[in-house]
Amino acid sequence: MNKEYIVVGAGLAGGVIARNLAEAGNSVTIYEKRSHMAGNMYDFQMDGILVQKYGPHVFHTNDDNVYDFITHYCNPIPFKTKCEAVIDGISTPSPFNYKTIDQFFSKDDAIKLKKKLEKAYPGQKAVTVVEMLSAEDDDIKSYAEFLFEKDYKLYTAKQWEVDPSEIDPSVLKRVPILLSYRDTYFDDKYEFMPDRGFEFFYRELINHENIRLELSVDALQHIEFVEKHVLFDKRIVDVIYTGAIDELLSFKYGELPYRSLEFDFKRLECSSFQNTALVAYPQEVGFTRVTEYTKMPEQSANHTVVAYEIPRGFSATEANQTERYYPILTEDSMALYNKYHSCAQEYDNLILCGRLADFKYYNMDQVILRAMEISEEILNRKG
Ligand SMILES: Cc1cc2nc3c(=O)[nH]c(=O)nc-3n(C[C@H](O)[C@H](O)[C@H](O)COP(=O)(O)OP(=O)(O)OC[C@H]3O[C@@H](n4cnc5c(N)ncnc54)[C@H](O)[C@@H]3O)c2cc1C
Numbered sequence: 280m281n282k283e284y285i286v287v288g289a290g291l292a293g294g295v296i297a298r299n300l301a302e303a304g305n306s307v308t309i310y311e312k313r314s315h316m317a318g319n320m321y322d323f324q325m326d327g328i329l330v331q332k333y334g335p336h337v338f339h340t341n342d343d344n345v346y347d348f349i350t351h352y353c354n355p356i357p358f359k360t361k362c363e364a365v366i367d368g369i370s371t372p373s374p375f376n377y378k379t380i381d382q383f384f385s386k387d388d389a390i391k392l393k394k395k396l397e398k399a400y401p402g403q404k405a406v407t408v409v410e411m412l413s414a415e416d417d418d419i420k421s422y423a424e425f426l427f428e429k430d431y432k433l434y435t436a437k438q439w440e441v442d443p444s445e446i447d448p449s450v451l452k453r454v455p456i457l458l459s460y461r462d463t464y465f466d467d468k469y470e471f472m473p474d475r476g477f478e479f480f481y482r483e484l485i486n487h488e489n490i491r492l493e494l495s496v497d498a499l500q501h502i503e504f505v506e507k508h509v510l511f512d513k514r515i516v517d518v519i520y521t522g523a524i525d526e527l528l529s530f531k532y533g534e535l536p537y538r539s540l541e542f543d544f545k546r547l548e549c550s551s552f553q554n555t556a557l558v559a560y561p562q563e564v565g566f567t568r569v570t571e572y573t574k575m576p577e578q579s580a581n582h583t584v585v586a587y588e589i590p591r592g593f594s595a596t597e598a599n600q601t602e603r604y605y606p607i608l609t610e611d612s613m614a615l616y617n618k619y620h621s622c623a624q625e626y627d628n629l630i631l632c633g634r635l636a637d638f639k640y641y642n643m644d645q646v647i648l649r650a651m652e653i654s655e656e657i658l659n660r661k662g
Pocket of ligand 1: 318337338497
């Protein structure tokens with residue numbers, strides 16, 4: 280055996296690094312504070328339907344290496360995520376596309392508007408609502424205003440818990456409106472679900488004789504900082520930490536801000552509840568989205584299971600703690616993160632990786648790439 284490593288967190292970042300270190304002949308112990316593995320992509324059976332505890336997850340990537348890595352541990356089921364948004368009682372594709380125009384305009388006006396869009400944005404597959412709001416053409420502009428008032432503004436206000444009047448359209452720069460009838464949520468080269476679910480995929484990922492997993496252990500109870508080293512159970516050993524960076528350093532500069540979510544799961548006695556796996560409800564009060572798990576992927580049953588997505592605040596010190604989901608990225612929060620990051624760098628056997636340690640929103644392919652990069656750094660460093 281080459282060397283011993285401790286990985287904190289049995290999420291995707293921790294699993295990928297553990298596997299790479301183990302393949303190179305090292306011994307790895309993963310400590311996970313939850314009672315299950317797989318981090319936020321964890322899924323489980325509820326009333327005979329595979330559901331995802333921390334929100335809907337689908338693998339999607341343009342990267343061949345990421346695709347090859349994932350499919351080494353599972354068989355991919357090709358999947359196309361579809362989403363709709365209900366506006367004034369009409370369910371329309373999300374991202375909005377030409378069908379949306381057909382649904383909300385008369386036939387002649389719809390033809391006219393689509394022609395105008397093609398002329399204003401020649402050769403473009405998509406345009407943002409922000410661009411459309413500043414269009415010179417009055418019809419394009421008023422369509423953008425309609426979507427902004429009835430969807431973007433309300434959805435964003437609920438998600439981030441701010442008054443709709445405070446939503447500045449410029450925060451919606453990345454939200455596309457499609458200039459076609461494409462009705463899929465992602466447009467990546469690969470999009471798929473693992474054939475036996477995410478937890479099973481993860482089990483395969485860490486299934487290696489050099490990897491040991493300890494569940495329901497809060498690693499912070501075992502970690503202390505002495506001079507320039509991190510000690511785990513009083514021993515100096517390399518620690519790869521994928522939990523929250525502010526928590527690791529005892530919140531010494533204050534809490535990093537996050538938004539949280541609560542998922543209200545319901546069993547419904549019908550075979551289908553909504554048209555697509557994901558539906559956004561911008562005009563409803565109290566929740567933003569509903570995921571129907573019998574459609575993700577297709578699972579046949581006489582009943583269905585849905586999860587209502589309810590935006591929540593997050594505070595690490597609250598008694599009834601929620602999960603950290605979306606980092607709130609502002610100049611102040613980035614400055615705070617940078618302080619924590621510099622502090623963590625003072626410890627020569629501490630390595631950080633993952634959405635919580637890096638204070639970043641990562642898609643799963645991004646976290647795999649980052650974890651591969653970090654694994655290589657660790658292995659080179661050792662050499
Ligand atoms: C609602 C939602 C939907 C998403 N959907 C998609 C999608 O469809 N496709 C996609 O590519 N990405 C999606 N993502 C992103 C995806 O969830 C992340 O990329 C992924 O979870 C990152 O993995 P990670 O290992 O960094 O973090 P995590 O999965 O959070 O793993 C970190 C682990 O560390 C553990 N931990 C923390 N502190 C300690 C401690 N002190 N001791 C022991 N263990 C500890 C935690 O319990 C956790 O299990 C979605 C995110 C959200 C919020």
